[in-house]
Amino acid sequence: MKHVTLLVAGLLMAAAFVLAGCGQQPEPAGGQAAIDRFRQVGEARASGDANGVVRIGEQVVTLDDFREGVRIVETNLEYMKGEISKGSFDSSFLQEFVQLIERTGVQTVALGSLIQDRALYERAVANGFSATDQEVTARLERDRELFRVNPEVAQVNAYIEAVGQDRYWSELYPAVLRREMAIQKMWEATVTGITDQGSRDAKWNDVQKQAISSVSIEALAPGAIAPATVSNALAYLDKYRQLPR
Numbered sequence: 001m002k003h004v005t006l007l008v009a010g011l012l013m014a015a016a017f018v019l020a021g022c023g024q025q026p027e028p029a030g031g032q033a034a035i036d037r038f039r040q041v042g043e044a045r046a047s048g049d050a051n052g053v054v055r056i057g058e059q060v061v062t063l064d065d066f067r068e069g070v071r072i073v074e075t076n077l078e079y080m081k082g083e084i085s086k087g088s089f090d091s092s093f094l095q096e097f098v099q100l101i102e103r104t105g106v107q108t109v110a111l112g113s114l115i116q117d118r119a120l121y122e123r124a125v126a127n128g129f130s131a132t133d134q135e136v137t138a139r140l141e142r143d144r145e146l147f148r149v150n151p152e153v154a155q156v157n158a159y160i161e162a163v164g165q166d167r168y169w170s171e172l173y174p175a176v177l178r179r180e181m182a183i184q185k186m187w188e189a190t191v192t193g194i195t196d197q198g199s200r201d202a203k204w205n206d207v208q209k210q211a212i213s214s215v216s217i218e219a220l221a222p223g224a225i226a227p228a229t230v231s232n233a234l235a236y237l238d239k240y241r242q243l244p245r
Helices: 012-022 031-045 063-086 092-104 106-126 133-149 154-163 165-191 197-213 230-241
Strands: 052-056 059-062 217-219
Touching: 031 063, 031 154, 052 063, 052 106, 059 063, 059 106, 063 092, 063 106, 092 106, 092 230, 106 165, 106 197, 106 230, 133 165, 154 165, 165 197, 197 230, 217 230
Parallel strands: none
Antiparallel strands: 052 059, 052 217
């Protein structure tokens, strides 16, 4: 799936469950440093500050959302730099992406990611791609079982410990799933029948741009998200979409 494009790992919680389900990571990548970064992401979410900082359509992004988003960008930036240094795969795209993030600033990149995620979700719901309660519950139960039988995934453990077990499973992860599943449905409907990857990407880029242009975006607390601004975040999204794949 190509809709998670702003951060290499996407949402950290979802990425961790993919790894747990596949059994591909018995040892935490990056060791203790990676675990600490995941814990810091959780601590950013756990601050309990639900004051709204940005309104995207009908959705309000809280200061908690924004702080967590910044930590996710920082964590993924370190991950990408590690992959580049290891030469794990063709790193030309990663190098350009890292340079773009560093030129732009992590706060602006985080705001851009939040804007795109919420705008896509709003468009997905408006076009009938909502995930049902039953679908979300089934996925939640599946992922919770995957986590139960794969407790060695230390990164997600660190995140959950920071935010609290009850809050993670009853509030945070279900909300992530509801958005991700709706966007996934819209992505599948968009690219069905398109076999060329470049054409699929171009089609999805068009949907992303349409989703963002169709919602109103207002900074409710500009000082809380500084130095990020809505205009700079939108400019970042345009630059990201222009990166050569």
